[in-house]
Amino acid sequence: MSKQLTSxxxxxxxxxxxxxxxxxxxxxxxMSLVNQALTYAMVVLGLHFIxxxxxxxxxxxxxxxxxxxxxxxxxxxxxxWSPWLGLLSACLLATFFGLIVGIPTLRLKGHxxxxxTIGFGVIVNLVLSNWVEITKGxxxxxxxPVFKIGDxxxxxxxxxxxxxxxxxxxxxxxxWRIRYSRVGRSLLAIRENELAAExxxxxxxxxxxxxxxxxxxxxxxxGSLFAHQPQVLYISADTFKFEQSVTFLAMxxxxxSETIFGAVFGAMFLNFLPEWLRGLPENxxxxxxxxxxxxxxxxxxxxxxxxxxxxxxxxxxxLLKPRPDxxxxxxVAQVGHPARSMHQAASASDAGHPLPVVLELRDLxxxxxxxxxxxxxxxxxxxxxxxxxxxxxxxxxxxxxNVISGIYRPTAGQIIFNGKAIGGKPAHSLTGLGLARTxxxxxxxxxxxxxxxxxxxxxxxxxxxxxxxxxxxxxxxAEEKRVxxxxxxALEFVGLTDKQHQLAKNLAYGQQRRLxxxxxxxxxxxxxxxxxxxxxxxxxxxxxxxxxxxxxxxRGMTLLLIEHDMNLVMALSDRITVLNFGxxxxxxxxxxxxRDPAVIEAYLGAEVAINA
Amino acid sequence: xxxxxxxxxxxxxxxxxxxxxxxxFVLIYNAVGVVNFAQGEFVMIPSFxxxxxxxWLNLPSPWSFILAYIATLGxxxxxxxxxxxxxxxxxxxxxxxxxxxxxIGASIxxxxxxxxxxxxxxxRPSTIFALGETWDFGSIHIVPQYIVIxxxxxxxxxxxxxxFERTTLGKRLQATAQDKQTARLMxxxxxxxxxxxxxxxxxxxxxxxxLISPLIPVTIVMGSGLALKAxxxxxxxGFGSVPGAILGGLVLGLAEKFAARYVSSDYEQGFAxxxxxxxxxxxxxxxxxxKIAEKA
Numbered sequence: 008m009s010k011q012l013t014s015x016x017x018x019x020x021x022x023x024x025x026x027x028x029x030x031x032x033x034x035x036x037x038m039s040l041v042n043q044a045l046t047y048a049m050v051v052l053g054l055h056f057i058x059x060x061x062x063x064x065x066x067x068x069x070x071x072x073x074x075x076x077x078x079x080x081x082x083x084x085x086x087x088w089s090p091w092l093g094l095l096s097a098c099l100l101a102t103f104f105g106l107i108v109g110i111p112t113l114r115l116k117g118h119x120x121x122x123x124t125i126g127f128g129v130i131v132n133l134v135l136s137n138w139v140e141i142t143k144g145x146x147x148x149x150x151x152p153v154f155k156i157g158d159x160x161x162x163x164x165x166x167x168x169x170x171x172x173x174x175x176x177x178x179x180x181x182x183w184r185i186r187y188s189r190v191g192r193s194l195l196a197i198r199e200n201e202l203a204a205e206x207x208x209x210x211x212x213x214x215x216x217x218x219x220x221x222x223x224x225x226x227x228x229x230g231s232l233f234a235h236q237p238q239v240l241y242i243s244a245d246t247f248k249f250e251q252s253v254t255f256l257a258m259x260x261x262x263x264s265e266t267i268f269g270a271v272f273g274a275m276f277l278n279f280l281p282e283w284l285r286g287l288p289e290n291x292x293x294x295x296x297x298x299x300x301x302x303x304x305x306x307x308x309x310x311x312x313x314x315x316x317x318x319x320x321x322x323x324x325x326l327l328k329p330r331p332d333x334x335x336x337x338x339v340a341q342v343g344h345p346a347r348s349m350h351q352a353a354s355a356s357d358a359g360h361p362l363p364v365v366l367e368l369r370d371l372x373x374x375x376x377x378x379x380x381x382x383x384x385x386x387x388x389x390x391x392x393x394x395x396x397x398x399x400x401x402x403x404x405x406x407x408x409n410v411i412s413g414i415y416r417p418t419a420g421q422i423i424f425n426g427k428a429i430g431g432k433p434a435h436s437l438t439g440l441g442l443a444r445t446x447x448x449x450x451x452x453x454x455x456x457x458x459x460x461x462x463x464x465x466x467x468x469x470x471x472x473x474x475x476x477x478x479x480x481x482x483x484x485a486e487e488k489r490v491x492x493x494x495x496x497a498l499e500f501v502g503l504t505d506k507q508h509q510l511a512k513n514l515a516y517g518q519q520r521r522l523x524x525x526x527x528x529x530x531x532x533x534x535x536x537x538x539x540x541x542x543x544x545x546x547x548x549x550x551x552x553x554x555x556x557x558x559x560x561x562r563g564m565t566l567l568l569i570e571h572d573m574n575l576v577m578a579l580s581d582r583i584t585v586l587n588f589g590x591x592x593x594x595x596x597x598x599x600x601x602r603d604p605a606v607i608e609a610y611l612g613a614e615v616a617i618n619a
Numbered sequence: 620x621x622x623x624x625x626x627x628x629x630x631x632x633x634x635x636x637x638x639x640x641x642x643x644f645v646l647i648y649n650a651v652g653v654v655n656f657a658q659g660e661f662v663m664i665p666s667f668x669x670x671x672x673x674x675w676l677n678l679p680s681p682w683s684f685i686l687a688y689i690a691t692l693g694x695x696x697x698x699x700x701x702x703x704x705x706x707x708x709x710x711x712x713x714x715x716x717x718x719x720x721x722x723i724g725a726s727i728x729x730x731x732x733x734x735x736x737x738x739x740x741x742x743r744p745s746t747i748f749a750l751g752e753t754w755d756f757g758s759i760h761i762v763p764q765y766i767v768i769x770x771x772x773x774x775x776x777x778x779x780x781x782x783f784e785r786t787t788l789g790k791r792l793q794a795t796a797q798d799k800q801t802a803r804l805m806x807x808x809x810x811x812x813x814x815x816x817x818x819x820x821x822x823x824x825x826x827x828x829x830l831i832s833p834l835i836p837v838t839i840v841m842g843s844g845l846a847l848k849a850x851x852x853x854x855x856x857g858f859g860s861v862p863g864a865i866l867g868g869l870v871l872g873l874a875e876k877f878a879a880r881y882v883s884s885d886y887e888q889g890f891a892x893x894x895x896x897x898x899x900x901x902x903x904x905x906x907x908x909x910k911i912a913e914k915a
Contacts, residue, residue, distance in 0.1 A: 121656075
């Protein structure tokens, strides 16, 4: 192990010792601030799923926190349940409300969500203060019981600290495991590029709801534990206000929205800040939140990854350098190429039988208002062929691709893919059926590594859910291993093995194009749609791409591509369909298309066509 | 019947204020693609400024009002420039989320700085009409400030229509909002247009603040409450739509007043959000909606 890694371990060990003996060092009032910060850290950790991983804005965290606190307070005082049951019901009810708010709003864009969550927070606070019969309104709920194990009561600030610490560590571990699982990668994919995530088969609405519910669950737990602090045992509605949501946000951003330690650090730091500002004049003490505001603005400009985010980035950069085992050829050999399994199927059909049709369009139409972008297209894509879709600008090529891949709903007509009608199905549901695509303007997940990009491509080839993500079950561990190995194989196939730990945004342009292809291949598609794969490439990169696409065909994959580079199209395609003004005007082998008068007219104008 | 007329006028007056703030939201969103979460502070700060100037001038009315309001609009314009420079400009090339978080930070900073400067006591400006004064027509009691609000809002909307549709400056602002790149190629000074947009948005906020502050306690959170409802108004109207913002504001103001009277006054502050959630559920594009689909 390297020196740096040793120093990381030492740092962790030292902090563990400090954490263990903290109650011996600090007095009761400081300890109660620490305890409070630990409960905040849970809420902030919840927000980290929503904002840090899924990239969605939520300002309802204080509302879920309040729901948790009140649930726990009411079931323990009114129904006489034990605080443990209170904790459980707080978590469940907060999650339930997370679902109720999340499902309608998460279909919408970021700013709607942010505002809807604020609105939800306001409503929750109004209910807490006005529903006097249940919540006792402004008076609040008092006389909460303390947590007990057998006869041992967590009735002192110092022993409650250990309970909080254990729960927080458990929650942090779960968060960490989620981050490095299929679920975490799906959330990150949404943050990085929602459309590409959808194209990789990720049901983005579902995963946003997952993030939101996780956030609510953590907030509910934090709320319950906040309410049962031995020095408090009392709650009232004005604690759970919008301002507190903003404070949670500031805590998260300060530490770094993507990091787990950051959430804890931010909660600690900002909870102690008012104490440190105590010496200031009265007015300033009232307005100490101004420091949060300024801090948030400064962080966004100069340090968007947060304080702990920066430290983690430095550590990672040091640790990742010396690792000779990046390429593991033995593993690649074992797993083989992603497309190899289809090879046999293709060679079997070479024996003179009519080749099966993978994709068929029947009178496909797509209108935007009065514009008929697709005005009745019918075509067939035959298995194992490279089929090019060409046409002048505005002829409807990209629209066709977007309709086939489920980004647009067709206005009329049918899309038959492997014998199934898929027209109008959402994009994410098509990937699992064997349809993958790349985009004209590259849509990678820029802040994730090349390897993670390709692993996300395997979303539909894997199944791990939340439970498998949190707990190290044998099947989820095995699946994770398989996904990683196959992703490495796909990277090797496109020649990016040595780049696997680089962030996608740091790759060269041609490499990014190939990474996008690798990501699509990872979904093991039977049909791959390529939208101008050679756009912006230099001749050398185009040459490499040509070889790659031919290799894919040789392995039995079917390709449908849009391309403007006619040399590439003529050299590569088995069949070409030409579109103009949303209709197909020619269809056939490259040699036929080259001489077709209608095609020449479409590209060069009527006069040239006549003279030719 | 008379009660309905009373509610109608009150609803239109509050709705007008929401509409003004909503317009400020929409113009900035259209120009730079950012939802400005500090829009409420565009209302709160000028409200305090107007109070301070009025107290300081202490002239016999109506001169003090005219002077104070003009000075307030001037301060608001400067505030718009500074805000643009500090909260938006450094992040202009970043994605949606950092800018939103930055404007939230700006909102906290401005509210709490105001707390330090102006204190926590709610304030009330000296007003043209006495508190509680009404114009009575039988059992119809009209609060004169309501009429002032509705009239001033009509003037602002007319002014804005003239500005955007009848002047070349308006065309340049619109061009900037629609396509910055092309606008720049056409020789439009895009950065300057963006500054103008922030100035205008700040002035809209200041007008809203001046109009509403005789009716509600002027505190550091007055703006955020208004801004939240104004944002609901923009969604009800259809996000990004100028007529939608106006109509949404009026709809919300009316709905709030009627619901407070006939449903529950405890929850008056919550109805806007219930309408918001209903619209998100059943009419996600609002009355004049923006296109939600992203282009591949």
